[in-house]
Amino acid sequence: MDGQPRYLWVADLLRRPILDGELEPGSRLPSRSRLARTYGVSEQVSRHALRLLVSEGLVEARPGSGYYVRTVPQIHRFSRTDRSSGAGVDPLQRADLGTRTETVCGIVARRLELRDGVRVFRTSCLGMADDMPVALHTAWEPAALTQGTLRTPADAEAGTSVLQRLGAAGVAIDRVVEEVGVRPLREPESSLLKLAPGLPVLVVERTHYQGRRPVETSDLVGSIDHCRLLYRLSLARSPKREGR
Known part of the structure; x- marks a missing residue:
């Protein structure tokens, strides 16, 4: 992780497959608790990582449902x-x-x-x-x-x-x-x-x-x-x- 905050590391692990197309638009991302278990971090860290991806326009949060890869808008x-x-x-x-x-x-x-x-x-x-x-x-x-x-x-x-x-x-x-x-x-x-x-x-x-x-x-x-x-x-x- 080269000393970077852990939420940036988790966000980067999620960002790469989104930008590479491995995770298609509409794909549901793992929950905060599952991300925490998978990467050995706290739920607060996974929450910050997901919120960062939302702010970047790559992910959307659906209340009561979870986080999903955002559909690429028509340019x-x-x-x-x-x-x-x-x-x-x-x-x-x-x-x-x-x-x-x-x-x-x-x-x-x-x-x-x-x-x-x-x-x-x-x-x-x-x-x-x-x-x-x-x-x-x-x-x-x-x-x-x-x-x-x-x-x-x-x-x-x-x-x-x-x-x-x-x-x-x-x-x-x-x-x-x-x-x-x-x-x-x-x-x-x-x-x-x-x-x-x-x-x-x-x-x-x-x-x-x-x-x-x-x-x-x-x-x-x-x-x-x-x-x-x-x-x-x-x-x-x-x-x-x-x-x-």
Whole structure:
């Protein structure tokens, strides 16, 4: 055990067959008392080992039944590599929550470089997989850009990207800045995603620019069990030197 705490040693003995696939999803793990007898440790040690595996997302505890190998969730990858990337919740099924106008303030106002109180369009949708919400997308853009036209977010046809819609309104987007992080889930996000408040979630803050002016900003909030970001980076080749 190399001096490591005994619960880490027991957890490692259980973790390996789970990650190697020897223990399939749904397999029941030995009880705390059986683990204690098998490995010559106390039940407190075996309890800590099982709780560690639960915190790692490898095991789930079923009250009154025991501990089971957790089913591997289906992973959904969001492409961030082309001109249509960041289009809401693609590739998930989209469930629109609607567009409304509101006055902006605080963080969103700073991201759009607007004064507090300026009106914006706010558009939200859920990303669904097998009728289960796994991602929430919320976008804000200054209402002055498209108000009074047929290019507002509420008028956009299904499948129309932000670049296409604002481009048709004469707003040419030429730069995108994206910041990725993890934070605790907040209300009302937790109600929409049917997850407990405070759980860690993936957050992508994305802002579209026309020159130096931000013209749209959005948050993609996704379950860390189901959502991944897929980046493909094109690297410029160095010019060949003469004589080689």
